[in-house]
Amino acid sequence: MGSSPKDEAGLVRQAHSLTTDLTTPSRAVYWLDLILTAAAAWGGLALAATTHGLAIGxxxxxxxxxxxxxxxxFIHEISHLRPKDVPGFRLGWNLLIGVxxxxxxxxxxxxxxxxxxKDRFGTARDPEYLPLGRYSPFKLALFAAISxxxxxxxxxxxGILIPLSFAVPAVRRLVRTKLSALVINPDFVREDNDRTRPDWLAQEVGCWLWCWGVAALAVxxxxxxxxxxxxxxxxxLATFVNQLRTLVAHYWENDGxxxxxxxxxxxxxxxPPPALLPFLWAPVGLRYHALHHLLPRLPYHNLGKAHARLSAQLAATSPYHRVEEKGLFLALAKLFRRAGVAPALAVEADAVERQSA
Structure with missing residues (x-):
């Protein structure tokens, strides 16, 4: 049962009042984290691709x-950052990771x-929501594997569609409306306006030239x-791990x-802690996904502090204490168990409806 607007405002107000000093992003943290992460990513890839030692590889x-x-x-953080928060970070990330x-x-x-x-979440207009909790185990496995x-x-x-789109208007519309968004809702259509942001156009061209350049150097x-x-x-494998994380980011019970x-x-x-592995499979603050939905302006490096405060100071009856899972595999197991039960319940409900008719 949903709460009243007063109750909802109370939860948000309490959370804001306890975390007002944590809303400012640290530019040093963002840049240092990005640079070290990019160095480890490309250094690890280079060594794995060139070494002759199996263990080292x-x-x-x-x-x-x-x-x-x-x-x-970090693309998730970038979608919430204002340009003045961490100047140049979007460009730096695109150069080091995105492109x-x-x-x-x-x-x-x-x-x-x-x-x-708030008027889109969990509905057919939400680009990042499907009723996965009502899927069969097979469909859940397929959802993960397709990544x-x-x-x-x-x-x-x-390498193909972007350069072709500049010559064929129909392909351009397809790229801009259906193939330019990271979503899980296949019915989502991105708004196609006539004006293209110069920086977004530069990102597309950069990806095109990178793809062709690497292909040419490989040949x-x-x-x-x-x-x-x-x-x-x-x-x-990285996108597969992210898809597993996506499966446990929500309970996915809503059906539109x-x-x-x-x-x-x-x-x-x-x-949250004491679980340690979420640092690896839900990095950059993604382990605090519910907290992020409560306070989306909190920077990732302060989510741990905010969670500790809210856990300690909110009343035991607060909804905040009802959204925790202990780990990836336990949460996945719960989802697949619910998925196994949901189709059976649906069949039973259909049978009852047919009998009553």
Whole structure:
């Protein structure tokens, strides 16, 4: 049952009052984290792709994978940052991570904020929501597995569709409305306006030139094919880990109806300490996903402090204490158990309805 507007305002007001000093992003933290992450990602990839030692290659590949995933996760922060918060960070991230992965920030900017819109969350107009909690286990497994093809998708988009779109208007409309947004809702259509932001256009062209440049160097033998295959493998695994994280970011129980703010919050998940592994599979603050929906302006490096304050000072009856999971595999197991039960309940309900008719 949804709460009253007064109750919802009370939860938000309490959370804001306890975290007002934590809302300012630290420019030093953002830049240092990005630079070290990019160095680990590309250094790990390079070593994994060139070493002849199996053990060294596996360790380097794991480091590269986790760092690549962490670097890619910064796209979420960028979608919430204002340009004045951390000047130049968006450009730096696109140069170090976004364009080399052909996943520029424009694919999340102007899209992710719609997921936070109270009148959209959990509905058919939400780009990042599906009733996954009502899916069958097979469909959930397919949802996770399809992410392994992400590198192939960005290569197709950047190397073929983007250059073709500049010559064929119909392809341009397709790219801008259906193929320029990181979403999980396949029915989402991005608004196609006639004006293209110069920085977004530059990101698209950058991805196009990067794709063609790497392909040309690989064909010429300058870049070993093993490097390209290692990039593909690490990127594919990173998107797979992110898809698993997505499965436990919400409870995914809504089926298109508008939700109260408290219900939206209760559909979201935190995986706080003492669990340690979320630092790796839900990096850059993503382990505090419910808290992020409550206070989306908090920078990632302050979410841990904010969570500790709210956990300690909010009343035991507060909804804030009802959205925690202990780890990735436990949360996935719960989701798949619910998914196994949901279809059976649906069949039973249909049978009852037919009998009553």
């Amino acid at each position: 596996l360790v380097a590949g794991l480091v590269g994978l986790l760092a690549l995933y962490r670097g890619l996760s 080399p992965l052909m996943t520029p920030s424009m694919m999340y900017e102007g899209v992710h904020n719609l997921h936070h819109a 392994l093809l992400a590198p192939l998708g960005v290569i197709l988009r950047s 010429a033998g300058v870049v070993p094919v093993r490097v390209v295959l290692t990039w593909f493998a690490l990127f594919s 109806d508008r939700m109260s703010f408290e219900d939206q919050f209760l559909d979201s998940v935190n995986v």
